[in-house]
Amino acid sequence: xxxxxxxxxxxxxxxxxxxxxxxxxxxxxxxxxxxxxxxxxxxxxxxxxxxxxxxxxxxxxxxxxxxxxxxxxxxxxxxxxxxxxxxxxxxxxxxxxxxxxxxxxxxxxxxxxxxxxxxxxxxxxxxxxxxxxxxxxxxxxxxxxxxxxxxxxxxxxxxxxxxxxxxxxxxxxxxxxxxxxxxxxxxxxxxxxxxxxxxxxxxxxxxxxxxxxxxxxxxxxxxxxxxxxxxxxxxxxxxxxxxxxxxxxxxxxxxxxxxxxxxxxxxxxxxxxxxxxxxxxxxxxxxxxxxxxxxxxxxxxxxxxxxxxxxxxxxxxxxxxxxxxxxxxxxxxxxxxxxxxxxxxxxxxxxxxxx
Amino acid sequence: xxxxxxxxxxxxxxxxxxxxxxxxxxxxxxxxxxxxxxxxxxxxxxxxxxxxxxxxxxxxxxxxxxxxxxxxxxxxxxxxxxxxxxxxxxxxxxxxxxxxxxxxxxxxxxxxxxxxxxxxxxxxxxxxxxxxxxxxxxxxxxxxxxxxxxxxxxxxxxxxxxxxxxxxxxxxxxxxxxxxxxxxxxxxxxxxxxxxxxxxxxxxxxxxxxxxxxxxxxxxxxxxxxxxxxxxxxxxxxxxxxxxxxxxxxxxxxxxxxxxxxxxxxxxxxxxxxxxxxxxxxxxxxxxxxxxxxxxxxxxxxxxxxxxxxxxxxxxxxxxxxxxxxxxxxxxxxxxxxxxxxxxxxxxxxxxxxxxxx
Numbered sequence: 001x002x003x004x005x006x007x008x009x010x011x012x013x014x015x016x017x018x019x020x021x022x023x024x025x026x027x028x029x030x031x032x033x034x035x036x037x038x039x040x041x042x043x044x045x046x047x048x049x050x051x052x053x054x055x056x057x058x059x060x061x062x063x064x065x066x067x068x069x070x071x072x073x074x075x076x077x078x079x080x081x082x083x084x085x086x087x088x089x090x091x092x093x094x095x096x097x098x099x100x101x102x103x104x105x106x107x108x109x110x111x112x113x114x115x116x117x118x119x120x121x122x123x124x125x126x127x128x129x130x131x132x133x134x135x136x137x138x139x140x141x142x143x144x145x146x147x148x149x150x151x152x153x154x155x156x157x158x159x160x161x162x163x164x165x166x167x168x169x170x171x172x173x174x175x176x177x178x179x180x181x182x183x184x185x186x187x188x189x190x191x192x193x194x195x196x197x198x199x200x201x202x203x204x205x206x207x208x209x210x211x212x213x214x215x216x217x218x219x220x221x222x223x224x225x226x227x228x229x230x231x232x233x234x235x236x237x238x239x240x241x242x243x244x245x246x247x248x249x250x251x252x253x254x255x256x257x258x259x260x261x262x263x264x265x266x267x268x269x270x271x272x273x274x275x276x277x278x279x280x281x282x283x284x285x286x287x288x289x290x291x292x293x294x295x296x297x298x299x300x301x302x303x304x305x306x307x308x309x310x311x312x313x314x315x316x317x318x319x320x321x322x323x324x325x326x327x328x329x330x331x332x333x334x335x336x337x338x339x340x341x342x343x344x345x346x347x348x349x350x351x352x353x354x355x
Numbered sequence: 356x357x358x359x360x361x362x363x364x365x366x367x368x369x370x371x372x373x374x375x376x377x378x379x380x381x382x383x384x385x386x387x388x389x390x391x392x393x394x395x396x397x398x399x400x401x402x403x404x405x406x407x408x409x410x411x412x413x414x415x416x417x418x419x420x421x422x423x424x425x426x427x428x429x430x431x432x433x434x435x436x437x438x439x440x441x442x443x444x445x446x447x448x449x450x451x452x453x454x455x456x457x458x459x460x461x462x463x464x465x466x467x468x469x470x471x472x473x474x475x476x477x478x479x480x481x482x483x484x485x486x487x488x489x490x491x492x493x494x495x496x497x498x499x500x501x502x503x504x505x506x507x508x509x510x511x512x513x514x515x516x517x518x519x520x521x522x523x524x525x526x527x528x529x530x531x532x533x534x535x536x537x538x539x540x541x542x543x544x545x546x547x548x549x550x551x552x553x554x555x556x557x558x559x560x561x562x563x564x565x566x567x568x569x570x571x572x573x574x575x576x577x578x579x580x581x582x583x584x585x586x587x588x589x590x591x592x593x594x595x596x597x598x599x600x601x602x603x604x605x606x607x608x609x610x611x612x613x614x615x616x617x618x619x620x621x622x623x624x625x626x627x628x629x630x631x632x633x634x635x636x637x638x639x640x641x642x643x644x645x646x647x648x649x650x651x652x653x654x655x656x657x658x659x660x661x662x663x664x665x666x667x668x669x670x671x672x673x674x675x676x677x678x679x680x681x682x683x684x685x686x687x688x689x690x691x692x693x694x695x696x697x698x699x700x701x702x703x704x705x706x707x708x709x710x711x712x713x
Contacts, residue, residue, distance in 0.1 A: 064608055064609055088611040088613070089611075091609060091610065092611065094609075095610075096606070096609045100602060103601060103602040104602040104603050104605075105603055105606075106603040106606075106621050107366065107625065108624040109620075117610055117612065117620075118610035121610060121611040122611060151365060167606070167610070171610065
């Protein structure tokens with residue numbers, strides 16, 4: 001079956017200009033060859049630490065940021081080839097919810113104007129039909145119709161995010177990019193919004209690209225998860241696979257940082273040395289090698305190819321070898337990778353271990 | 356308020372609420388409102404033509420002639436009134452009646468003896484110090500200064516609003532285009548703004564006045580407007596540059612909004628508050644520029660009365676202190692009022708200074 005959203009080798013490079021003549025002296029490779037596919041009704045979680053390019057990736061898929069390379073197909077339509085009117089009409093089918101509901105709602109417009117704008121642009125019905133659509137969208141997100149004549153600043157963060165979701169829904173999109181939709185909210189509100197998003201997906205058959213740095217939230221909402229590091233996807237798997245049998249050392253380190261309440265599950269905390277390198281000068285070979293506890297000579301020179309096993313894709317030389325050695329047994333390979341990484345922590349790094 | 360929910364308050368409603376708490380700023384707005392009233396009612400405050408009169412069975416409003424000469428009813432010219440109404444009205448139609456302006460004084464000529472029954476002619480030269488008949492005194496030709504200043508209010512206000520209106524249109528348009536589109540459009544706008552900024556306005560106006568064949572008040576306003584848009588353009592550009600990256604603009608683009616809709620509906624209303632500040636200060640400086648021009652003798656020629664022109668008269672008659680004091684105070688107070696309003700606007704619309712709405 002053809003995937004609903006197909007992203008191939010997506011790159012977004014921002015030019016670095018210098019001097020009086022503003023000559024291009026380099027590029028920030030915010031997104032550097034990202035590929036993934038989402039089938040209809042599926043949710044793909046995109047995780048990574050801040051600055052890894054996940055937000056830029058989400059925005060460039062919707063062409064809110066112009067991609068510099070690769071291809072994006074939504075329902076078989078090449079989004080990068082569209083322009084003007086055809087791009088505009090396509091925008092109705094793909095919407096976005098931003099992280100900060102304080103910044104994403106124009107403070108000078110009432111909720112009615114905010115919601116109605118898209119309907120007017122896409123000529124969706126007369127005034128009465130638009131009012132009905134807006135009322136329905138607000139109702140779906142748990143907001144009263146009375147909210148229509150109020151300004152965004154009269155609402156709390158959670159309510160604003162509901163309004164932002166209603167604005168996306170009112171156009172009846174099929175694909176929604178959720179750009180850290182709960183990160184700016186209070187913890188008590190986060191669960192409500194997450195449940196709302198899950199309900200909407202079930203009721204409306206939406207396809208989500210869920211961008212987050214919160215692994216536990218991603219696990220709850222996503223069918224599959226892609227882990228991003230420095231503009232690249234390092235590992236993709238179903239949510240269950242990724243959490244049970246992570247293969248990439250970065251994923252393993254990421255999971256070790258998730259706090260857990262179950263003492264039996266508590267694992268040793270893996271601390272990565274150094275900082276994320278600048279995306280303007282990404283390291284040669286495997287991008288993760290300067291911080292990887294188990295990097296080898298090959299990692300410094302050769303970009304690891306994708307190794308795929310039952311839809312579990314990973315870019316890592318060591319993981320590829322371990323998978324081979326274990327005869328394709330994902331579980332054993334993951335355990336061996338985890339112990340390899342953990343071993344480096346125990347050796348002379350006692351101080352970093354969690355009690 | 357009986358409603359269960361308070362009415363939603365928009366940005367400007369909120370700004371106005373905080374503006375009201377500043378007595379000085381409110382007084383300044385009231386003063387500008389007062390000036391506007393004086394400008395509109397000028398012919399009814401000081402003049403020698405009736406506000407309303409009945410003559411040979413018909414009603415006329417000859418005072419409108421102060422706005423435009425062509426508005427003076429033809430019948431009075433045909434009956435050889437020669438601009439002198441009180442005696443002629445009584446002599447040529449005993450049945451006639453008239454409602455006169457508050458002060459019977461003309462801004463363009465000296466009132467002659469017995470023009471108003473029992474009143475002497477306006478004194479001229481340095482005899483014209485302020486008196487009961489000439490509230491602010493008379494100039495060297497015997498023209499009443501109060502009448503001149505009342506009629507000059509129109510010029511002072513028009514210069515501010517028309518020239519800054521023009522400057523705002525130029526400045527906001529250029530700034531918006533440069534800030535929104537960036538790249539070479541931005542470079543073009545920025546360099547052009549810098550070039551215009553380098554030109555001293557007063558010198559340019561003096562040069563243009565020398566070239567222009569018939570200098571009128573409108574041409575002066577156009578020149579002031581065409582040279583004073585730079586700070587507006589720069590602020591608008593900065594606001595557009597900042598806001599085009601904002602998430603609500605991106606959300607509008609995601610909804611399919613085009614550049615025009617984004618600029619006019621999303622960015623402009625959010626960038627207007629800071630731009631309003633240089634506009635108010637610009638009005639003040641436009642009034643000053645016009646006064647300076649008139650003071651230097653390059654102002655609009657009569658029949659446009661202007662405060663600066665009165666000051667110019669004082670230049671050659673330094674003993675006549677009333678020619679300096681009254682127009683000087685008027686210019687000072689008006690410029691001060693605009694500056695107070697500008698400052699208050701700056702503070703009430705500054706998001707950093709906004710308090711909680713509870």
